[in-house]
Amino acid sequence: MSDTMAALRRKIATAEDLQSVVRTMKALAASNIGQYEQSVLALGQYYRTVELGLGACSRANGPATSIPARHHQAASASVGAIVFGSDQGLVGQFNDVMADFACKTLEKLPGKPKVWAVGERVHARLADAGMTMMGLFAVPNSVQAITPLVAQIQIESEASRALGDYAQVYVFHNRPSVGSLYEPVCQRLLPIDRQWQIDLVQVRWPTATIPQIMAPRAETRMALIREYLFISLFKACAESLASENASRLAAMERAERNIGELLENIHGAFQRLRQSAIDEELFDVISGFEAHAAPRNQLKSTFNTLTSIP
Numbered sequence: 482m483s484d485t486m487a488a489l490r491r492k493i494a495t496a497e498d499l500q501s502v503v504r505t506m507k508a509l510a511a512s513n514i515g516q517y518e519q520s521v522l523a524l525g526q527y528y529r530t531v532e533l534g535l536g537a538c539s540r541a542n543g544p545a546t547s548i549p550a551r552h553h554q555a556a557s558a559s560v561g562a563i564v565f566g567s568d569q570g571l572v573g574q575f576n577d578v579m580a581d582f583a584c585k586t587l588e589k590l591p592g593k594p595k596v597w598a599v600g601e602r603v604h605a606r607l608a609d610a611g612m613t614m615m616g617l618f619a620v621p622n623s624v625q626a627i628t629p630l631v632a633q634i635q636i637e638s639e640a641s642r643a644l645g646d647y648a649q650v651y652v653f654h655n656r657p658s659v660g661s662l663y664e665p666v667c668q669r670l671l672p673i674d675r676q677w678q679i680d681l682v683q684v685r686w687p688t689a690t691i692p693q694i695m696a697p698r699a700e701t702r703m704a705l706i707r708e709y710l711f712i713s714l715f716k717a718c719a720e721s722l723a724s725e726n727a728s729r730l731a732a733m734e735r736a737e738r739n740i741g742e743l744l745e746n747i748h749g750a751f752q753r754l755r756q757s758a759i760d761e762e763l764f765d766v767i768s769g770f771e772a773h774a775a776p777r778n779q780l781k782s783t784f785n786t787l788t789s790i791p
Contacts, residue, residue: 490751506571517720524712528712535681538701560587560593560594560651561597561647562594562595563653564596565655566620568602573731579603579653579654582653584607592649597616627719649671652667655725656720
């Protein structure tokens with residue numbers, strides 16, 4: 482029995498250590514969610530500035546149909562896609578959902594997809610699905626690491642687009658959702674939607690001063706479009722990371738509940754075993770006392786009998 486109680490003590494200690502790790506991971510995931518959501522909110526003013534600049538350029542020159550085409554691009558039959566996933570575990574079906582959504586969406590588009598993946602796990606799933614993989618990027622582990630990643634994606638994707646590999650670019654990522662942890666979404670980055678550019682002309686300038694474009698308008702518009710692409714990719718990455726941590730937080734909450742139930746069961750079994758051991762010890766004490774007291778009681782009874790004889 483002592484061996485069994487020692488084994489239960491070891492199980493309790495192990496479960497409590499694991500519970501401490503899970504709580505730490507929960508706190509870390511919750512903190513990460515907050516910083517990524519804040520970064521998305523902070524993009525609002527930046528996007529507003531870019532939107533005003535594009536509106537000013539559109540009013541001056543008229544909306545552009547797209548970024549100027551590269552050579553051989555008009556005949557391109559390929560579609561570029563950037564898919565954000567995860568490099569780490571404990572995220573449930575996060576990568577499976579993203580890979581399935583990207584594959585189904587790209588299958589409906591004309592042209593052969595060429596894919597850049599952010600995250601080894603989603604890269605492996607897309608490769609297994611038969612996608613043409615153009616590159617793999619590591620998932621950033623902080624808000625500060627998103628900007629270098631986006632810059633690297635822009636450089637590589639623009640280099641391929643310059644060679645006429647594709648004319649359309651789509652980005653796929655998981656976005657936090659109110660009704661559930663996250664939902665997969667898709668956004669077309671290129672070519673720029675003409676209706677959106679027309680709407681930019683209607684955006685009201687915040688002051689009464691008419692904006693003037695000092696630099697060459699074509700170069701200014703191209704620079705602003707690149708900033709728009711940067712904002713879109715940064716937002717997609719931040720939302721994907723927030724979704725990943727939300728999924729991990731949910732997994733840690735489930736693990737914490739399971740560990741709590743396990744500890745409750747182990748503590749119950751330990752208390753029952755301990756009570757049983759205490760009862761056995763009490764029974765041994767009582768039995769020993771009774772065995773020790775029996776000869777004295779018998780001797781006293783015999784003495785009383787003899788003294789009572791006349």
